[in-house]
Amino acid sequence: MTKLAGLLFVILITFLILILDKSNLRIDVINTYLVIFSTIGGSIIGGIVAFYVAKMQVEANKNLEKLKERKLERTICLLVISDLEDTLERFNLFLANNKDNEFSVESLKKATELDSLIKFKNEFIYLLEKDTDIKKFSSVVNRFSFLKNQESKTVERESIEKLIKSGDQIKKLIKCLLKSKN
Structure with a gap:
């Protein structure tokens, strides 16, 4: 020109x-x-x-902002995966070491990592494109939050097993999301 x-x-x-x-x-x-x-x-x-x-x-600044945003999105996905893996591993160990059908909520509260999950839910949920994925993720975070904030004394084994299964599904979902962002 x-x-x-x-x-x-x-x-x-x-x-x-x-x-x-x-x-x-x-x-x-x-x-x-x-x-x-x-x-x-x-x-x-x-x-x-x-x-x-x-x-x-202006175009260079837009590209830089997009790069920063992708890096931030990737980081939060890695944190969510890491926190889910740690929490689910602790829950599985807890179930393996205890054969009871009911457990003390206090013992599970310490094993629950929620920070990255809540941050993802509040700020990065838009990364999940399907309504079903959004609902699944939100449900798992809500169930972990409920467990962490629960006032009752016990929780049933079946509830923990379902939460572990749902947490694994969310972990796989976030891993797929992470691969698609690369």
Whole structure:
């Protein structure tokens, strides 16, 4: 675009010189016209160049912001996977070491990591595109939160087993999401 503007400027000046040469005007009048047209032409070219540079900077900033956003999304997905793996591993160990059908809620509260799950739910849930995935994720986070904040004294083995199964599904879902973001 800048080359085209420069070419048009040269053609305009050449055309102006030819017209002024044929019109029998004095040199000082011709000089005034040349200064006026070169000033206007230079301003136009400068404006085009400034616009092009600004456009490039805006695009570079957009690309940088997108890169930062993708990195942040990737990081939160990794944290969610890590927290789910840790929590589910602790729950599985707890179930393996206890053969009872009911467990103390207090013993499970310490094994529950929720920070990244809640952050994902509150700020990054848009990454999940399907309604069913959003509902599954939200349900698992709500169940973990309920367990962590529960006031009752016991929880049934079956509830923990279902939560582990759902947590595994969410972990797989987030892993797929992470692969699609790479």
